Amino acid sequence: MDETSQKIIDATMSLIRDKGYVATTTKDIARLAGVNECTLFRKFKNKKDIVLQGVTQEKWRANVTSDIFENVQWELKPDLEMFMNAYMDRITPDFVNLSIGLRAPQLYDETAPLIMKVPQTFVAFLTEYFQRMEEMGKIGHFDFESLVMTIFSSTFGYTFLSASFNRNLVKTSREEFIKYSVKIFVDGILGM
Amino acid sequence: MDETSQKIIDATMSLIRDKGYVATTTKDIARLAGVNECTLFRKFKNKKDIVLQGVTQEKWRANVTSDIFENVQWELKPDLEMFMNAYMDRITPDFVNLSIGLRAPQLYDETAPLIMKVPQTFVAFLTEYFQRMEEMGKIGHFDFESLVMTIFSSTFGYTFLSASFNRNLVKTSREEFIKYSVKIFVDGILGM
DNA sequence: CTTGTATGCGAGTGCTTGCATGCATATAAA
């Protein structure tokens, strides 16, 4: 990937994050990338092609693979904290807004699988984790799907709300949130 | 509001929910509403004006006022279940997608306060609820902000994930989710 | 019957869009 193409991709993805795909014009992209508009079409087939190449780059996707969960201690509290930190390290506000910006009908068929892979990876990890924890006798039997959905929804929800309504709605810091919510998940409200 | 204007508003809001504001053209709106395109501009100042009138209609906003929490029993489990049900009754997938469709820079300054009012109302209710519960001696002392954020994030997260990735990611039904997550909030994972 | 109002219709406004082309220039490899 030559430098000019990269600048074009970076400009495109930034604009989509800020304004959405449809509202992002090739003129905008060229201006932000500091190149002439026609250079876009020398390097890429069309506007959509820029985006589709962008979403395949590590730089523009949360780098989510299963090996991010390496430090499992098989201890509920530190493991859930590690899980939430792993999520929030990768799913930054920029990434959240980019994901929303990519939700355009013209793109969605091709980008949706990529966007969906992120939550799926986290949900799959959590599900496996709890199954193993039960096998090890460290927790009782659960409806794992509901348990996982509760914890993941909460992690996802906080991340999304922070990115969308920063400080207007969310007054709790990330560290506080992780500490307290894990405590609640582990001990419940009455048992604290 | 005459019938024609209402049809135009309904068509506009539906299209924004499905494609977003920028991708929705006045030609689309006219076709879906079954009126001539120029009728839009006889009834409304411009495209933006249609949306701004739409978002003020009860029909097109979650009808969230504080009196939706009337059935408080001051009992953790039924109250949290009531809270989550109240949220999910109102924040339907359609409403979630409409909220995202309204996130266009051309609109956001004017629509954001309306969109934000919904989570704020729920967060405010929960905060007050837990404060009263502590005063009544029914729960111990908490960092209420973190507690509220955990529960609301989870409710919001499940609602959003269901609307966005239906059944591909979310296998848990609403009823199951509410039942189990409230159980976890109340008892914790270890105490079940 | 007259008049006002709501709407349809076709055409067209000025502007912007994604995209293309021809040509000049810069740079770097041969």
Add this chain to the structure above:
DNA sequence: TTTATATGCATGCAAGCACTCGCATACAAG
């Protein structure tokens, strides 16, 4: 030095955009 490649720049194009105009038609109230 020659040659190939990358890029800038001006210009252009067909299509699509939000929005407007003049005029015809329907219908209901007076």
